């Protein structure tokens with residue numbers, strides 16, 4: 015895209031000063047951060063937020079929503095006649111769904127506050143040391159970024175946490191906070207914060223409380239949060255396709271909509287995408303999925319050795335298996351003699367990220383992927399929301415994202431702020447109706463030329479003149495054989511493959527609502543699913559080994575928990591019968607990373623947790 019055109023579509027033709035922001039903050043934005051002009055959403059929303067109104071912002075991924083809310087808050091805080099002090103406690107609270115987003119917003123805040131040293135940024139989140147957090151809260155944090163669970167914990171148990179001056183509550187990725195099952199926590203947080211005497215002790219009686227909600231996607235879940243947290247909000251970025259007619263009123267600020275009635279966002283809204291994002295899908299028979307994934311990756315890194323790619327999986331187990339496999343697989347065994355030293359199939363730097371990793375490891379990976387020039391990141395949806403990894407070139411959705419909102423956020427990790435980006439969605443032939451589902455939301459994908467890609471790889475077999483099927487392609491046959499041989503000889507990776515197989519089927523069976531008619535477990539050929547994890551065994555064998563594991567676990571549990579014998583027996587019988595748990599009760603134990611299997615957004619019974 016031409017530079018001029020790109021600027022026009024992303025940036026406004028004004029400067030930050032004209033939006034009403036303090037000149038020192040504007041200098042900071044220009045000189046330290048290199049932001050010459052506001053983005054369109056910043057230009058529209060910042061004046062409205064500065065006016066003190068409650069606001070709901072809906073804008074495409076990577077358009078600068080973080081600064082949209084941080085800049086007005088900093089502007090207002092530096093304006094107080096008497097400089098705010100640490101002992102005044104917290105003035106602004108930013109609530110985010112994940113650890114990684116928490117760190118990222120904190121980092122942005124830290125950079126923005128360089129010239130305002132008396133405004134103290136801080137963060138609290140699950141996985142961090144509680145006592146250290148308590149100590150930081152006791153000293154005082156002016157702008158606090160938090161994940162909901164840990165925030166509620168401190169609100170209830172940290173008496174030195176001062177929030178009597180709280181003026182802003184901001185929900186970044188509002189819909190995701192609710193999808194992760196934090197609805198009750200949010201209501202409790204709002205109750206606790208709302209019950210405090212604000213007016214009398216507030217530094218600025220003109221503003222009592224200003225709440226802001228932001229996301230690139232809005233759905234019905236947000237209606238509830240908006241209705242309990244926003245008072246007569248101004249909507250920015252919401253057009254007719256996203257709202258019920260009854261909830262709109264006349265325009266107040268150019269394209270902004272003012273409401274007094276209840277917010278009602280429709281679920282069939284069309285989403286906005288960066289114009290420069292090239293969105294494609296690839297139709298792959300189940301048993302060839304792994305080979306095609308490796309071939310696509312190999313091709314991408316061969317064409318451009320230094321680049322960043324993210325592959326999304328539906329479960330933590332799948333991430334662990336593919337990470338181990340891709341890090342160690344040496345390629346086509348039948349091309350080499352045993353004595354020959356073989357190179358790794360994928361020579362790139364590989365990282366993994368999911369919610370069951372240790373907190374420190376998550377932090378390490380997050381920072382590494384931010385700073386490296388070239389890497390392959392294998393991740394669950396923990397990376398899908400809000401994360402701003404610079405220069406990600408391609409997003410591969412190896413497992414379906416489920417709801418269209420997740421599709422939008424996953425692809426939103428690339429093509430940010432005018433950069434180029436590609437996305438590729440894997441679909442099995444039985445799943446192609448998903449394209450229609452995406453179309454309802456304005457997502458149109460073109461088909462990836464898979465046969466051309468496969469033909470580009472060498473094969474020891476004679477190339478077929480007339481193409482038969484993907485599964486019978488010589489390259490696919492060769493690579494699949496090598497992968498299976500490799501897994502067969504690597505006990506540890508084989509175990510990971512078996513776990514990944516089980517949790518993949520479980521996640522597949524947990525698609526929600528209408529999507530169940532597209533992603534139907536009964537249509538799956540489990541033998542082909544096993545092949546996609548490079549397993550030679552039929553699924554019944556995998557199932558049996560899983561049963562064996564459950565039986566051993568049950569024996570241990572019975573020894574330890576005599577008192578709960580009866581109840582446990584019932585649950586374990588279910589597990590033994592199906593090999594995995596898909597009932598509502600079992601699902602609740604998956605909350606927030608307690609289980610090694612994930613895909614909470616997709617859980618049957620609606621309870622969710624870590625991803």
Ligand SMILES: Nc1ncnc2c1ncn2[C@@H]1O[C@H](COP(=O)(O)OP(=O)(O)OP(=O)(O)O)[C@@H](O)[C@H]1O
Nearest residue numbers: 049051052053075076077078079080230400402431
């Ligand atoms: N005015 C600006 N000029 C240049 N860069 C900017 C500007 N505003 C924000 N950015 C940069 O743009 C990138 C995307 O910003 P940000 O992460 O806030 O987007 P977002 O809209 O919140 O995306 P998502 O919906 O994925 O969370 C960041 O690297 C940020 O530093």
